[in-house]
Amino acid sequence: xxxxxxxxxxxxxxxxxxxxxxxxxxxxxxxxxxxxxxxxxxxxxxxxxxxxxxxxxxxxxxxxxxxxxxxxxxxxxxxxxxxxxxxxxxxxxxxxxxxxxxxxxxxxxxxxxxxxxxxxxxxxxxxxxxxxxxxxxxxxxxxxxxxxxxxxxxxxxxxxxxxxxxxxxxxxxxxxxxxxxxxxxxxxxxxxxxxxxxxxxxxxxxxxxxxxxxxxxxxxxxxxxxxxxxxxxxxxxxxxxxxxxxxxxxxxxxxxxxxxxxxxxxxxxxxxxxxxxxxxxxxxxxxxxxxxxxxxxxxxxxxxxxxxxxxxxxxxxxxxxxxxxxxxxxxxxxxxxxxxxxxxxxxxxxxxxxxxxxxxxxxxxxxxxxxxxxxxxxxxxxxxxxxxxxxxxxxxxxxxxxxxxxxxxxxxxxxxxxxxxxxxxxxxxxxxxxxxxxxxxxxxxxxxxxxxxxxxxxxx
Numbered sequence: 001x002x003x004x005x006x007x008x009x010x011x012x013x014x015x016x017x018x019x020x021x022x023x024x025x026x027x028x029x030x031x032x033x034x035x036x037x038x039x040x041x042x043x044x045x046x047x048x049x050x051x052x053x054x055x056x057x058x059x060x061x062x063x064x065x066x067x068x069x070x071x072x073x074x075x076x077x078x079x080x081x082x083x084x085x086x087x088x089x090x091x092x093x094x095x096x097x098x099x100x101x102x103x104x105x106x107x108x109x110x111x112x113x114x115x116x117x118x119x120x121x122x123x124x125x126x127x128x129x130x131x132x133x134x135x136x137x138x139x140x141x142x143x144x145x146x147x148x149x150x151x152x153x154x155x156x157x158x159x160x161x162x163x164x165x166x167x168x169x170x171x172x173x174x175x176x177x178x179x180x181x182x183x184x185x186x187x188x189x190x191x192x193x194x195x196x197x198x199x200x201x202x203x204x205x206x207x208x209x210x211x212x213x214x215x216x217x218x219x220x221x222x223x224x225x226x227x228x229x230x231x232x233x234x235x236x237x238x239x240x241x242x243x244x245x246x247x248x249x250x251x252x253x254x255x256x257x258x259x260x261x262x263x264x265x266x267x268x269x270x271x272x273x274x275x276x277x278x279x280x281x282x283x284x285x286x287x288x289x290x291x292x293x294x295x296x297x298x299x300x301x302x303x304x305x306x307x308x309x310x311x312x313x314x315x316x317x318x319x320x321x322x323x324x325x326x327x328x329x330x331x332x333x334x335x336x337x338x339x340x341x342x343x344x345x346x347x348x349x350x351x352x353x354x355x356x357x358x359x360x361x362x363x364x365x366x367x368x369x370x371x372x373x374x375x376x377x378x379x380x381x382x383x384x385x386x387x388x389x390x391x392x393x394x395x396x397x398x399x400x401x402x403x404x405x406x407x408x409x410x411x412x413x414x415x416x417x418x419x420x421x422x423x424x425x426x427x428x429x430x431x432x433x434x435x436x437x438x439x440x441x442x443x444x445x446x447x448x449x450x451x452x453x454x455x456x457x458x459x460x
Contacts, residue, residue: 064278111149111154126176166189270334273337339354
């Protein structure tokens, strides 16, 4: 799939108020894999998921060095636990691919299959998701790699355990029910997905093949939500008789140390807002290696686990992580902010998202009670967060504030650039003054609505 097929650029010659050419990125629905990197405001972006979401420390450090040599040295971990490398050029993507191959990193063809991050090492795991991923890729290879499937088709294999994937929405979910049976469901997360089949691994693989066949036949990038229920029941006549207990998202924050059922320690680490510089990552990996860490597992929530650290080395690793721009402590409010690369890292962005994020964390801690996500988007593309949130979108005139919406939605209030700090302080104070007993920040904002928020922001 060519870059040109995925992206259209407005070449009208128009410029924004900063004098920059107007660039309209289209068809952002495509996954920017190695074979088809995505043009962004800071060059080409590649997204990849190593097999099993697992890397050795040497492999991760090698990726960081390659990102610095062939890109702009910025790496990101997405909300689904995939790696992004930014700032590449057309002539350096191939060099990055060569480095990945030389490091022995396997990046399977087709859509990413996300599996439980602690697969194979979590004693509470019900079944092996890595083995299921291998079975899917080997048995259904031609279907999984079909160009008729949507570029962002999502497949999740959840083996259970301490850190399951029930919070991740997916087109197709394969969830371990026991050491023998798997549930296959479509279009949703652990609570909302519709079950279509249940049984041993062979049954699950066959059911996934049926769903993929339907999607490939529909073509035109269709997703599981587009399948006609009548067609689904024709393929799976027993689906309405399936009895299962929906899995709910675990409330355990992953940053910080976690003792597994067998007594082993894993340390969850999140780069600030999911983004890290290669030099900081390499330094942290070198220290982890010196302390005895043996492996890395990428995880949803924009972070990763260190595997194999002795318990007595964890405090030193947490301190070192904080000094390099990583959080390794539970309860860090930055986990409630989704921020894109921002100005300085992306030419499309109108403001420095991370700088503003830090100011908001300091000035308005009351916003971060866990009830809402703040999305700071440098422009209307909304790269960092694809779900409704309290959103600040950068524009040529300043900032667009959107309540429970996407970066490209119509703003509920426009804020001049020089008034953003004042506006955030007014918003936080309004929530503090109007919040009822036991009411969350999100519930208070919903009750105030656009009219109440606008009134608060306009008060002097």
